[in-house]
Amino acid sequence: MGEKRSSSAAQISAAKSRVPNGEAELYVAKGWRYNPIPFVTSIKNEACFMILKVARLGFPSVRTTASPVPTERILTHDFQKLIDDMIETMNEYHGVGLAAPQIHLPIQLAVLEVENHPRDPDMPSVPLTVLINPVVTILDDSLVEEWEGCLSIPDLRGRVPRFKQLRVTALGRDAKPLEIDASDFHARVIQHETDHLKGEVYIDRMPNLRTLSFLEEWQRFMLAPPAEKKES
Numbered sequence: 001m002g003e004k005r006s007s008s009a010a011q012i013s014a015a016k017s018r019v020p021n022g023e024a025e026l027y028v029a030k031g032w033r034y035n036p037i038p039f040v041t042s043i044k045n046e047a048c049f050m051i052l053k054v055a056r057l058g059f060p061s062v063r064t065t066a067s068p069v070p071t072e073r074i075l076t077h078d079f080q081k082l083i084d085d086m087i088e089t090m091n092e093y094h095g096v097g098l099a100a101p102q103i104h105l106p107i108q109l110a111v112l113e114v115e116n117h118p119r120d121p122d123m124p125s126v127p128l129t130v131l132i133n134p135v136v137t138i139l140d141d142s143l144v145e146e147w148e149g150c151l152s153i154p155d156l157r158g159r160v161p162r163f164k165q166l167r168v169t170a171l172g173r174d175a176k177p178l179e180i181d182a183s184d185f186h187a188r189v190i191q192h193e194t195d196h197l198k199g200e201v202y203i204d205r206m207p208n209l210r211t212l213s214f215l216e217e218w219q220r221f222m223l224a225p226p227a228e229k230k231e232s
Contacts, residue, residue, distance in 0.1 A: 097113075139181065
């Protein structure tokens with residue numbers, strides 16, 4: 001027990017010099033191995049972005065309720081760099097959104113954007129948005145069921161009911177308040193990403209797991225035109 005306490009203290013001491021606002025203590029307290037490099041490495045060349053490792057379902061941060069981000073931290077170089085790296089990671093893996101718990105960091109931060117999506121050019125556009133400490137208010141509680149996927153649950157798709165219209169209030173990357181009214185697909189993306197901040201994933205919302213499909217089979221059978229389905 002004494003050696004374990006000494007090791008934890010050493011971890012915290014080593015990480016504290018590089019990481020602000022108690023993130024090292026949070027990881028050590030939860031028994032996770034702390035690696036600050038993906039999140040706080042300062043890179044002098046501002047045009048250089050990092051592709052972050054995406055946590056898969058089963059990693060503790062995916063199921064952890066995220067902590068609010070202190071307002072004074074938002075404009076720091078490291079936090080702005082984290083936002084840029086999350087956007088780059090989202091685009092690299094063709095995601096429509098990415099939440100901080102998905103990159104092993106349980107804080108209330110999410111990014112989203114859809115523009116000429118390479119897998120589905122007909123996917124509705126969603127403007128690049130950074131949501132910090134978001135709060136969602138449902139404006140229309142009618143449910144719409146559609147297909148969803150998730151970078152933390154790779155190669156699977158399932159039909160998920162989501163509220164049709166909502167309002168989200170949050171802080172933007174400039175630390176100023178923002179308010180967005182969204183409906184349909186835009187509202188779905190916001191609900192998906194803010195669920196991650198509560199430790200939830202889309203399969204938790206599925207009333208029927210029978211639609212859960214691997215990506216290849218989903219593309220082959222679920223997306224086939226009606227005439228083609230009848231022939232098969």
